[in-house]
Amino acid sequence: MTTSRLNPIIYVRGFAMREDEIEDTINTPYMGFNLGSTRIRQDPDRSFTRYIFESPLIRLMKEYGYQDVYHQGAVNQARLPRKSVVIHRYYEQESGEGRRPSLIEAAEELGSLILWLRDRVCGDDDQARADFKVYLVAHSMGGLVVRCLLQNMAVATKQVRDCVDKVFTYGTPHNGIEMGGFNVPRALGIWDINNFNRENIAKTLDLAPRNGRVNHLDGHFPPERFMSLVGTNHKDYNLTRYAVGSMSDGLVKIENAYIESGPRVYCYLSHSGYYGMVNAEEGYQNLTRFLFGDTRVTGRMVVEALPLPPSVAKARKKGQTIEGSYLFECTVTPRMHPPIPLSDRRAEHGSAIFRRFDEMFHPDRTGHAHARHPVLFSVFLDTRKIQTGRTMVFVADVAVRSTEFKVDGLWFLDQRIPDENLYRDKLVLRATRGTNGWTLRYVSADERWGENRGSELEQDDQGRYVPLDSPKGFRAKLYLDVTAWE
Template sequence: MSQQALHPIIYVRGFAMRDAEIEDTVNTPYMGFNVGSTRIRQAPDRSFVRFIFESPLIRLMKEYGYQDVYAGGAEREGSLPRRSIVIHRYYEQDNGEGVRPSIIDAARELGNRVLWLRDRICGDDAQARQDFKVYLVAHSMGGLVCRCLLQNPEVASDQARGCVDKVFTYGTPHNGIEMGGFNVPRFLGLWDISNFNRDNIAKTLALTQRNGRVDHLDGRFPAERFMSLVGTNHRDYNLARFAVGDMSDGLVKIENAYVQGGPRVYCHLSHSGHFGMVNSEEGYQNLTRFLFGNTRVTGKLVLDELPMPPSVDKAYRAGDTVEGSYLFECTVTPRMHPPIALSDRRTEQGSAIFRRFDDMFHPAREGLEHARHPVLFSVFLDTAKIQSGRTMVFVIDLAVRSTEFKVDGHWFLDRRIPDENLYRERLVIQATRNGDEWTLRYVPSDERWGESRGRELGRDAQGAFVPLSSAKGFAARLYLEFAPWH
């Protein structure tokens, strides 16, 4: 990891709904970024061991040498170190009449904060000021504040926007919030909930809706440098989960929690609370690899054969109309202790990738220009975290299954085995860097020990791939793209 990659971090907190929550927020030094969590894991002797996650703030201090900007109960005077963490305390910015700051107000002050931080770190050094960069890390509505800074040209100067190098958001409603299946109305002014109406978001961010969506950057910031953590655990959030429903983090729907074209990961975490994403090891590991890592790995599955159960296939060959779709589950875990999944997409969590047969094999029937083969993951890794030798190791737990089938419009359940996998395997990927090239090997660890040497990946015009097949007739290629990241 290059020391030049350790830019200052500005943390932007999320939405505080009630006045009491705002009061708690402004009376908290780090506005939640210092809150940790405890998890229980079972040891080999059947005892239970507590694993303590100290908080993102403390871990960044311990592992990367970051410092907060406070001293003696106030912000430090004089120059600041480059590895500084600043909390954007926008809820303290009222007009003396108790009026809540708008997203635009908060974004304008964020732009001022960026330039303030540049001045405190760089002083009069012209080259340092020119090279200055900052990371923005935001929870929930804080991500919309960051987007407002980057996308609304009336909010801040080009100078302030140009200082932003990367943005990481936890559970941000990039495409608004839905309650009872509907986007919250724009006229719902109570507690500023109308902030999450799509028309209001479009106005605040100065963008045009695309197909009714506002989760895009409009080309005003590189999407590849804007990462979203998507939560899939709605059960451990507060009462709002009953209005929002499943396939969400309890407040934000999965489909609304990321920016189009940007990297995203899925973790079984709730919007906030004891099982929330900000105070999680999963969130921290993704954050630090995105900010400081040096490798981006993308996995794309290209399907060659997707068999149907024999009874369904028999009906299809007899001329009956068959309807069915497919679910792709994928969990990616680097070798570390304790094991932490960077991305976890599962059917029971509502986050598995859904595809119709025609999406992949007959795209023209769906009005598509190209086949929609599923991109299973895009994660960031760091060769500095290699624990042994020069080889980076991670595990891909992959499963492919079908939904229930309909034959001639009726559910086909007579002989169908529910939740039957077409394919399932835990693949150990071993990646050794040799200059600008990677030597890639894989081990199907359901068959062999994962620490064995493995087999080399195949290669064709599309890149390096792991060949996948099952005795049921499933066949596919898992393409792995390793790209430098900085």
């Protein structure tokens, strides 16, 4: 791996609400970035083994040679190595001065921390200072602190903002937080919960909402270099999950946890806790592939035929009005042990892609200029993780199903089979980089052994694709876009 990818990392922790939570935060050296987890896995002999994820901090140290900045309990070194992990301890003011820092103050401190780190990594080397870059990694509200630094021009200088190379956020409420179906009130100042009100976010970030949403970068940072991890497990979060509800990580709704036009992945993880996204292998694998990987793969499905169940098709032929929508599921897992999904979108998690028929085939009826065919995944991979040969192997488990149908405004349930798939297959995808670009092959692993070499992707004027079809009459093309990533 080229050393240019191994930039310093600053971790910006999330929201601490009550005074005791803030005190716990202040008294923790790494603000939670050192917390791991333990999972039970069953072996082939039916025995159970504990799998221990040591924490993102320790794994970065073990696998990439990073180190923290503490020496004898202090942060006073004159020089630091480039591969340093720094914790932005912006809650220190609460303990020392008895007041909570605002998002703007925390962002201003982050800017000062970036320059402090640059000075200690680069010293007096003018060229190194000019080339200095940093990665910002943030959990929850920490992502809003980062966005404030990047988007509010009064918070930091261009010199500071230009130091930021990539941003990765875990469960950040980029479009605010919903409680009981409503955005938290702007006037709810207790414990600074109104930080997550959309009007307040817009004011803090100095941006204009788009269609009432504030999850965009407003042109101040390249969205392709800003990645969001979206959690979909609300069940294992604290009691807040009852107010927030399903289709969330227990605190942040799925629809509010990403940046517009930026890459995002969906993982069955909670906002925090034992099943939290920061202290999970899935989070770490996505983090390191985004920061250090060299390949981005995007899968986009273009649907050509969506068959109706025979009974519903019969009703349609009679001239009855049919209403129905479709769910697209996809889980992407690279070849590794143990297998860890990088993105996992499923109906049972509330994260499947939802599309109405007209959105894909008659976009003008839904107010869209173009057909809204689903992007199933966009993940980052690393050719340096290949153990043998030159081929990256990953699996896309794809399923398409319909919702229940209405016929003439009434639910049509008499002959309907619940949760019936229109299409399902586990596609083994192989990408081999050669002198003339990528060779892409696929295997339909529901019908053949995935170890087979498979077939080359077909190609048309939109790109290379895997043809998808089922005996029920479903037809689509899964276009794969494989590009270099730096």
